[in-house]
Amino acid sequence: MKKKLSVVKIGGNVIENEAEMERFIHLFSEMEGPKILVHGGGKLATQLASKLGIASKMVNGRRITDAETLDIITMVYAGLTNKNIVAKLQSKHCNAIGLSGADADSIQAHKRPVKEIDFGFVGDIDGVNTTTISNLISLGLTPVFCAMSHDGNGQLLNTNADTIASELAIGLGEKYDTTLYYCFEKPGVLMDVTDEASVVRHIDSKKYKELLHEGIIADGMLPKLENCFHALHNNVKSVCLGNMFMLDQNNDLFTTITL
Amino acid sequence: MKKKLSVVKIGGNVIENEAEMERFIHLFSEMEGPKILVHGGGKLATQLASKLGIASKMVNGRRITDAETLDIITMVYAGLTNKNIVAKLQSKHCNAIGLSGADADSIQAHKRPVKEIDFGFVGDIDGVNTTTISNLISLGLTPVFCAMSHDGNGQLLNTNADTIASELAIGLGEKYDTTLYYCFEKPGVLMDVTDEASVVRHIDSKKYKELLHEGIIADGMLPKLENCFHALHNNVKSVCLGNMFMLDQNNDLFTTITL
Known part of the structure; x- marks a missing residue:
């Protein structure tokens, strides 16, 4: 039987609020068994950019990561x-390790x-190094990932935190019984x-089709749920x-959500 | 027989210069055997503070780390x-891992x-976790440390990079034959x-006394050499x-330098 592994993704709304963050740190540290945390960056990067007089460039609601913005993201994320989360978990x-x-x-x-659009230094994931990550977990460590990847040629890349979380859960799904937790503002999918x-409380493939048909799952929830089923179809x-x-x-x- | 381990400390002058950095990355990556890199932060933190309108507070030539400055150090160091060094080594x-x-x-x-002076969020080292660090090395990883420690209660602390390097070399000296490399501007101790x-080329305890007596080792070199002998008297x-x-x-x- 495979060991259990939890992959938890938190968003900016938690990171930006000190009281929320304290609560989250408590809840996450109490979770039993091997676990991984993935965090986004939130508005802190935008705030720092603005203080430094660097305009945040958005196209169709998505951030363009030029060289200056990448530096800011590297500093903040x-x-x-990352380091404040690690210190608080410690x-x-x-026993957190920030990565x-x-x-x-x-x-x-x-x-x-x-x-059509040049997103700049944005990464599309090719793979996760499951051997090294499970070795770190075997040492009793809890990896804490920020939303960055690299191209192997020395270039850091801004990378979607939701995607990092699902790719980690998928990659580690071969070795572990993996549950992926997406924390967001709402308590769940709402009727x-x-x-x-x-x-x-529970959505499976059949229920998903029903909810789609009834229009309960629409707008922002649609890509989120598609992402969930992608993970479920791939070892999660x-x-x-x-x-x-x-x-x-x-x-x-x-x-x-299950298949 | 113990395995060899190299602990290398580089300073700000290398970090700030792109061409120097490329050269260093090449030289460090070519070093054989297990190794650890420790880097300071250099002037980048001061530059960022200045752009953000935060005055760098110095007392007797030493930086005072208030809460705002600690955030800047955490972002830069x-x-x-740290992440650019790691990406370049990769x-x-x-196989670098930034810590x-x-x-x-x-x-x-x-x-x-x-x-007399409140240095703010500056850390004095109590110990290094040699078990975890040697476990990381056993996984084939090369730890890359920035000049920060923590107090175990959630507080990050700005910490002297020279001291981090010597404490790592001392702590790991029980398990490894450790050589500590302090990279600075000069090619060595100069007559x-x-x-x-x-x-x-070579200084031992006897030669050290001679050089002190002759006034060859003085001023800035004095604390550096004292630090070296402290390490040599403690397993390095x-x-x-x-x-x-x-x-x-x-x-x-x-x-x-040897005993």
């Missing part, structure tokens, strides 16, 4: 955010090819977006969607 | 500098007690400071002082 006796995809060659990527208690055992309180063993108000 | 097939002292609880410290060819096999070209196997123009 891999430096300030204070809860969770970018360049560290231990853990996430290999290539610069996104230029088509009624105005009612936070209307969480759909289950995906959980909800706010950070889903990490609490005593809470079952969140959405679990 | 642990983020920008491109030379050196602060908080990562894997590798360097434990306490905030320097306030006496005549105006003549870069006048390198003293030899200390090498010189510029980065001492890492080249074919170069023997540098100072080797």
Whole structure:
């Protein structure tokens, strides 16, 4: 039987709020068994860019990562955010180790090819180094990944944190029974977006089709759910969607997705 | 017989210069056997602070690390500098892993007690986690440390890079035959400071006393040499002082210090 592994992704809303962050650190450190944390960067990078007089360039709502922006992302994601999370986890006796995809060659990527839009130094993931990552886990360490990869030729690349989380869960799914936790603002997939208690507890392939048909899953939830099923079709055992309180063993108000 | 281990410390002058950095990355990646890199931060942190309108506070030539300055150091040392070094080493097939002292609880410290001067968030090292660091080395990884430690209670601390290098060499000296390389501007200890060819090739305890007596070792070299002998009295096999070209196997123009 395979060992269990939890891959948890948190977003900017948690990182930016000190009280939320403390709560999250507590919840995550209490989770039993091997685990990995993946964090985005949030608005801190935009704030720093603005203080330095560097305009954030957006095309169709997506950030363009030029050389200056990449430096800022490296400072904020891999430096300030990652190291503070690691230090806080250490204070809860969770033996965290902060990583970018360049560290231990853990996430290999290539610069996104230029088509209509030149996204700049943005990485599309080619693979994750599951051997090294599981070796680190075997040492009792908890990897904490920031949203960066590298191209193997010395270039760091800004990389979507959701994708890093799913690629890690997929890659490590061969060795572990992997559960992927996507923490976001809502307590889960809601039947009624105005009612936070209307969480759909369980979605499988059949239920997913129904919810799509009924228009319950639409807009921003659509790519999120597609991403979840992509992971489930590739070695990941289950995906959980909800706010950070889903990490609490005593809470079952969140959405679990299986095939 | 113990395995050999090289602990190399580079300073800001190398980090700040792109061409020097490329040269260093090549030389370091070519070094055989297990190795550790420790880097300072250089002027990049001061430059960033200045751009953000944060004054660098110095007392007796030493930087005071307030909360704002600590954030900048964390961004520059642990983020920008560390991750770019790691990515560049990866491109030379050196499997680097960037670490602060908080990562894997590798360097434990306490905030320097306030006496006449309050240095702020500056760490005095209590110990290095030799088990975890040698486990990482056993995985074929090359740890790259930035000049930061942590107090175990969630606080990151700015920490002298020379001290981190010597404490790592001392701690790992029990398990490895450790050589400590301090890279600085000069090719070694010079008999005549105006003549870069006048390198003293070998200094032992007896020679050290002579050089002190003759006034050859004075001023800035004095604390450096004291630090070297401290390491040699505590498990470190030899200390090498010189510029980065001492890492080249074919170069023997540098100072080797032994007891």
